[in-house]
Amino acid sequence: MKKYLAITVAAAAAFSALSLVSPSPGEAAYCEARSRFATGWGSGSLTNARRRALYECARRTPRGYTCYITRCRT
Numbered sequence: 001m002k003k004y005l006a007i008t009v010a011a012a013a014a015f016s017a018l019s020l021v022s023p024s025p026g027e028a029a030y031c032e033a034r035s036r037f038a039t040g041w042g043s044g045s046l047t048n049a050r051r052r053a054l055y056e057c058a059r060r061t062p063r064g065y066t067c068y069i070t071r072c073r074t
Helices: 002-021 046-060
Strands: 029-034 039-044 068-073
Touching: 029 046, 039 046, 046 068
Parallel strands: none
Antiparallel strands: 029 039, 029 068
């Protein structure tokens, strides 16, 4: 009985810790990046959304031009 209770407590603690760390869909961010020639967007955590938006914009922008984050929504 004590072993079962210890496993249950450990599982509950692990679940609650993971739910605090991982973002829920309601907390996901959406960012857009623009240059003179292209746009890009990304979603996920704020850091990943910003990186993805800049990456997508940079892939479509000619060499020598710069992409900038224009907006992020959390």
